[in-house]
Amino acid sequence: MPASDPAPPPRRRPATAAETTAEDPWPVRLLAAKMDAYIAKMPWTWVEGQVVQVSDRPGSSVVFLTLRDADTDMSLPVTLARRVVARLRAAMPDGLAHGTRVVVHAKPEFFTRRGTLSLAADDVRPVGVGELLARLEHLKRVLTAEGVFDADRKRPLPFLPRTVGLVCGRASAAERDVVENARARWPAVRFEVREVAVQGPSAVSEVVAAVRELDALAAVDVIVVARGGGSVEDLLPFSNETLVRAVAAVRTPVVSAIGHEVDSPLLDLVADVRASTPTDAARRVVPDVVGELDGLRLLRARARRGVEQRIAREEAGLAALRSRPVLARPVTLVEVREAEVAAVRARARSALAARLDRAGVEVRHLRATVTALSPASTLARGYAVAQRRDGALVREPADAPAGTPLRLRVAGGELAVTVDGAPGPAGAGG
Structure with missing residues (x-):
């Protein structure tokens, strides 16, 4: 029997990603293995985010949750041992509620079969109010140093906006306060309302998108961002750096009406006008039609009085001029000048006659002298x-x-x- 052909040697794969080509690529399994090996080298790290989803199945030894970045829509799944969650409940009676800010100690893991990345955590800690306030104060100092809150950046509100853009919660009391009070002051006012989430993980992205959308509308002359009162945690989205910088970048004047008068998120500092409440925002963005009509009536009355007083002064001046002799009997001025001319003529005639008389006397004397001396x-x-x-x-x-x-x-x-x-x-x- 003839000998069979020897088997071809195994194909050598590229050792690095840079060596791959269209003719010599990596298979998916090799890429996944490379990623798994690379991620396995990463150390344990502390990661901060918001809890957006919790899966706590009874009888399971682990708890699954999703940790979302506070500024973006990026999120990662996290696996926690049940004992860690039990220890966390001692510090957090409500547990890992939706929207809770936490810091987890975790190590990245890559699952090659599914091609997914997750975090395996062995510790989770809530971010306290004091720590949140300290972070906000630090962010405030940074933005102040950059000039984001400078007064010369503030733009005046239009006297009567064509359209008011309103960013608020869905079917919220803040929306009713702004719309109803604004229409009570100026019934013809128009609104472009964008209802968004005003708390929770998606609040920042939705508010930013709504503000940018309204800023792009040419008819919108002012934007109001309104929300009712709440806890420090509830109002955190309105101190978010991404939201603050987005408001600083728009061309349309922005009114901040967040919470109550005592609340002071960073949005108040970057906005062109801060309103203490949503109702106060309505008073600031549109004028009061009753007050404006009263003001117009007052100005018209003042203008009428001014015109009447001016006319009265001019009439009195005309009467004074007419009462003067020169206007009461216009020929008086001519008669006075005529008398002056006649007097001057008389004086001239008298002076001329006197001069002629003196000259006649002189001539007679000269004639007598000449006659006396004449040979005749x-x-x-x-x-x-x-x-x-x-x-x-x-x-x-x-x-x-x-x-x-x-x-x-x-x-x-x-x-x-x-x-x-x-x-x-x-x-x-x-």
Whole structure:
């Protein structure tokens, strides 16, 4: 018989995940084994979360519960020995109730057959109120240092919002307080209501989702986050860091109306306005129509009085102007100016006449002086002026020998004469 072919050598798998390829992958069982080996090396650790589900079957040696992260929807199953739960009931009469915050000492375990991860815990401790408050105080200091609560980040509320976004519990008294009081103040107000869980494991994620959804609506001008009173544990979601940062990031003004006046979750610090109660929030987000109408009537009355007083002052001023002589008899001003012009003209005429009189006197004096000094006056007294034909004056007898024609100028005119004798002595007739 011919010898059979030898069997092929076993296939060598990649030693690490980085060595795998599409042609040479890991089978699921190998990946699960690798994960189990890796997780088995992890040490015991303390883990904090909220209890969201408890399975305590009678007769079972273990208790199963689900531990959920306080800020997200992530959760892990936890296995507890019954003796641990029994010891826990001594410190917690209500046991592991839904929503209880606890810290467990556990080690991760990976079940390769099911491909699931869980925690095996050997100790569980409740998170006390004092410890919760201390953590909140630390978170408050951190957020304050980052400027999340700064006053300059606060935005003013609109005077009359088109739509009010309301985040509240399902069929809650807080919703009724906000809606009814707001509509009593301003009947036309519109609401976009988002009913969510306001306590328990899902409160943070639901409130954050509702706030972001309302912030995305263009018609929503203000968002109110409202919840009635409760214990410190009940109000913890409204001091959650994820919720606080989500409110700080929205563009729409936010009003915090959580609990009663004495309650002060961190949401109050990051919100643009803090309302002491849901009813107070309704008063803050919308104006009172009755008060606004009263204010309008008051302003209209004040405006009317102001206008009437202004008109009265103007009428009194016009009456005072009309009573003045210049307006009562407008020609008075012209007559006054006319009289002034006439007086000036009279003074000018009088001054001119006086000037002319003085000038006339001066002219007469000058005329008399000129007349007295004029040769014509001498001629009028009987003297004559003798001139030869060449115009030379005859001053001496020798200037006119006999036979010399002369021209005599007398007061009445001129005479033509001829010298007919020898010149005589001075003063003798010729």
